[in-house]
Amino acid sequence: MSKIDKAEVKKVWDAFDYNGNGILSLAEIDRAVIELYPQLAKDKPAIMRAYKAADTSKDGFIDFNEFGRLLDLLFYYDELYKMFQKLDKNNDKRVSYVEFKKGHELMGINVKSDADLKKAFNEIDTNHGGYILFDEFCIYAAKKKLNSRS
Template identity: 55%
Template sequence: MADKLSKEEIKKIFDSFDTNGNGKLSYSEIENTVLRTYPQFNNKKKVIMRAYKEADASKSGYIEIGEFGLLLDSLNHFYELYEIFQKIDIDNDGRINFDDFKKGRKVLKLTEFSDAELKKEFEKIDLNNGGLILFDEFCEYAVKRNLVKQVH
């Protein structure tokens, strides 16, 4: 997405996010602008937060112009991952339990896994050992497997 935009276009979009004009974007500015401008992100604040954390390479708590292209790309990438996550989260509670995971094995391209292998894979993804896969855990897994490109 961002790699297809010129520097001038990126700066113009950045300025539309920078509501206080200080040359850096807070999470609040990003969230407000994304939700106002892109209605498909409603009810997907997890996506916005994940993209914000990914793009904050300096760990300053702000997105600066040099990080903004990564923010735009990350919003797109994590939106796609969230769409996959929702296909697997059958009861739509924002978490994937093992039954959801088994039913979603086709979406994840894990059809060759036995139930025992699938359980091991589930446990590898469940980083906090809570018995459920949260969106952040799913993202870690999906990035390692390059899942977006496999599914599309």
């Protein structure tokens, strides 16, 4: 999605803010995404991640000042989620080491040895659960400035 001007942001804001109270709840965001951006609606983890990241005030709502960031992040995390799904071959919402080993090039990870690959996997798997979760994948992507279109 390209940057949109302030008037267009206000128009989209009005479509998101169903109850007109000047703040967006997660329910309003989810509903608006389903109606306005149906191509994003199936990627609930991406919507949740964008919502949390855009809520810079940490009050549980998105205000108008945070809204432009939310729009950008909805599309960014949707792209990351698509990449994550390519890695997650068995669709269990997590990436095992075997799946990572087969698809790590998608993430721009080029290593020479299995030991280096395992080290990279462990760096991303921050909770050390033996799988890469979408949140961990996003944190890694932000650190590496991973671009899903590369």
